Amino acid sequence: MQEIHPTAVIEAGAVLGEDVKVGPFCMVGPNVVLGDNVELVSHVVVAGHTSIGARTRIFPFASIGHQPQDLKYAGEETRLEIGQDNQIREHVTMNPGTAGGGGLTKVGDQCLFMASSHVGHDCKVGNNAILANNATLAGHVEVEDFVIFGGLSAVRQWCRIGAHSIIGGLTGVEFDVIPFGSVIGDRARLHGLNLIGLKRRNYSRDEIHALRHAYKDIFEGDTGTLRERAAKARETYEGREGVQQLTDFLLVEGDRRFCTPRKGAEG
Template sequence: MSASAAETVIHPTAVVDPAAQIGAGVKIGPFCVVGPHVTLGDGVDLKSHVVVEGRTQVGSGTVIFPFASIGQVPQDLKYKGEPSELIIGRNNRIREHVTMSIGTEGGGMVTRVGDGCLFMASTHVGHDCQVGNNVIMANNATLAGHVEVGDNAILGGLSAVLQWVRIGAHAMIGGMSGVENDVIPYGLVKGDRAFLAGLNLVGLTRHGFAREDIQSLRSAFDGIFGQEGTLMDRMAAVESAHPAPVVGEVLTFIRGRNGRPLCQPR
């Protein structure tokens, strides 16, 4: 291996375009390919056989494992070569065979991933997705285009999320679930056509939410998805009865719907 004065280490078999922006302390392993419009932040580690192409930024401290394909053109027939981007935050772990696409003109031109996420083997982040911080996607979980995923959400193995669906913060998607509708923050969904099975109580406990907040969410859940009156009426009643910020977050999420229905309890 050869080391530059900035302590960046590039294996001699790697192909790194001279126009790529490479930060300090970057490691680029055997047989990696880095394109001309790529920016690798300080301390990024490409293990081996990693391809990073397109207008892609990878934040500092992110580690990408073998055979990941990052920043390629979208799997979208409407894409016509527009100069869209993929922006990946700091301290992510992107495991083997992960694919992440750049954005499209129809989706805002940017696919974005936050900080501190774990993408297990063979996960897919489609074009124009907006993924928050500390998200975990287990093996073979997939996001179609334009999906939004809130902070601290967890997607179980082999789950699939349809285009334009929103996954709220701290939500849990069960393994092998097909998610066609929006999932409220703190919600737990499961099933081949996913239904809302309750709250992600394990996640709430692990993240140290107060007992009072969890109880407020329980009561709000029952009120929002009750049978009496319209959804707007039930939400207004919940808002009056439960002023806790966590409940407000759920109500704000529901009011921000962009056309997809909500995932409902059975």
């Protein structure tokens, strides 16, 4: 049974699933789809072509689906898709895509967006991500699964953030962050592996051991380029899932730059 507060505004055309709760002073636009058991606590605005997955809760003063913060946006029809079982806290903002970025911003399942965090246009956020208070993603950022962003961190447009990595508080990320990486600093520098995260995700001692050795070979080696060292590590640790994931990320085609332990960013 739906529970719609009398002060809420649900525009004609909106689609609400079973047992949806819409609290006081919320506004839901005509092209919005709310999945089963979604809850808008109060003073939430959901606009645009936005879909929100089952059991997601959105807290007061969140602004979801309003037009992208991009001067190139010309009113084209673009989308925002939010998955299931997310917690979207107070004052969070999420924008839909743009024509230049594929027209879609997408958020996975079981994520936590703490107060005043932001997901910019054309971002792709995986599952189980955590954005602490005031963490911000610029446009076109790709975030893989189980990433944690510290408070007041910020990611520059077009960056990729690898799975199981952790971004320290007050850190500005300018370049790609490797899977399992730990970065910190006013301009992000790689400070080793996210060992706590690896243990929490039940990676075996042998897998963690292999990752530590591969990390040392790649980022502390003194011969060849980073790509060459990554290719060699891929062969050396063949069959190690974590190392393969790390090297796949580094060996992606294109002119990418990566956060490294040294000054600058190696490509």
